[in-house]
Amino acid sequence: xxxxxxxxxxxxxxxxxxxxxxxxxxxxxxxxxxxxxxxxxxxxxxxxxxxxxxxxxxxxxxxxxxxxxxxxxxxx
Amino acid sequence: xxxxxxxxxxxxxxxxxxxxxxxxxxxxxxxxxxxxxxxxxxxxxxxxxxxxxxxxxxxxxxxxxxxxxxxxxxxxxxxxxxxxxxxxxxxxxxxxxxxxxxxxxxxxxxxxxxxxxxxxxxxxxxxxxxxxxxxxxxxxxxxxxxxxxxxxxxxxxxxxxxxxxxxxxxxxxxxxxxxx
Numbered sequence: 001x002x003x004x005x006x007x008x009x010x011x012x013x014x015x016x017x018x019x020x021x022x023x024x025x026x027x028x029x030x031x032x033x034x035x036x037x038x039x040x041x042x043x044x045x046x047x048x049x050x051x052x053x054x055x056x057x058x059x060x061x062x063x064x065x066x067x068x069x070x071x072x073x074x075x076x
Numbered sequence: 077x078x079x080x081x082x083x084x085x086x087x088x089x090x091x092x093x094x095x096x097x098x099x100x101x102x103x104x105x106x107x108x109x110x111x112x113x114x115x116x117x118x119x120x121x122x123x124x125x126x127x128x129x130x131x132x133x134x135x136x137x138x139x140x141x142x143x144x145x146x147x148x149x150x151x152x153x154x155x156x157x158x159x160x161x162x163x164x165x166x167x168x169x170x171x172x173x174x175x176x177x178x179x180x181x182x183x184x185x186x187x188x189x190x191x192x193x194x195x196x197x198x199x200x201x202x203x204x205x206x207x208x209x210x211x212x213x214x215x216x217x218x219x220x221x222x223x224x225x226x227x228x229x230x231x232x233x234x235x236x237x238x239x240x241x242x243x244x245x246x247x248x249x250x251x252x253x254x255x256x
Contacts, residue, residue, distance in 0.1 A: 028198060028201070029201070029207060029208050029211070030138070030140065030201045030206060031174070031198065032142070033174050034175075036142035
């Protein structure tokens with residue numbers, strides 16, 4: 001299938017215009033207040049994550065998805 | 077020909093998609109400090125202008141409640157503020173919190189006797205060309221920016237003290253470039 005040059009050029013120009021709208025200006029040092037909030041972290045509560053993972057590893061480890069195979073209640 | 081044009085257009089698309097605007101940061105070091113007048117934090121009716129401090133060495137400290145190193149700098153700046161004579165030295169802090177609840181809680185935890193001004197829109201920060209938080213500027217008696225310090229580590233305070241003492245004593249030697 002041959003794509004007409006005019007069509008291709010139009011698609012490219014429209015894409016450029018749309019993607020250009022996504023161009024960002026860098027966040028200034030004094031604008032990082034919201035980004036610095038604890039709930040903006042990738043892992044807001046590392047302790048809770050560690051406990052969940054401990055249980056998950058113990059119960060689901062034998063599936064082979066994560067870590068070594070095993071089984072148990074995750075209570076120690 | 078058409079293929080080449082298509083390639084060129086595709087390249088333009090990719091560049092546009094990655095476009096970010098990077099405003100050149102012009103250093104204020106060695107130049108007259110940008111003039112400003114800001115309200116005192118927590119007392120919006122009272123304003124302080126930098127111009128009113130002319131004749132004194134000024135340490136201008138930009139801070140925010142969410143800024144980790146500011147927790148270390150505040151107690152040390154408070155000590156410095158107490159050590160140096162008030163007729164020769166002023167410490168002005170400029171708070172850049174966009175949300176109003178942050179600074180009060182921070183100042184409750186880290187009480188200081190020096191004045192904090194409020195610049196929630198960052199207008200003065202922009203004039204001074206901040207590139208990080210916290211940033212402090214040492215301004216000499218003539219209103220010329222002597223140095224800029226981006227970031228803060230507790231060991232920085234000794235060099236800062238020496239620099240300010242030197243300026244109070246009238247020495248303009250050792251003008252620093254931007255310190256990071």
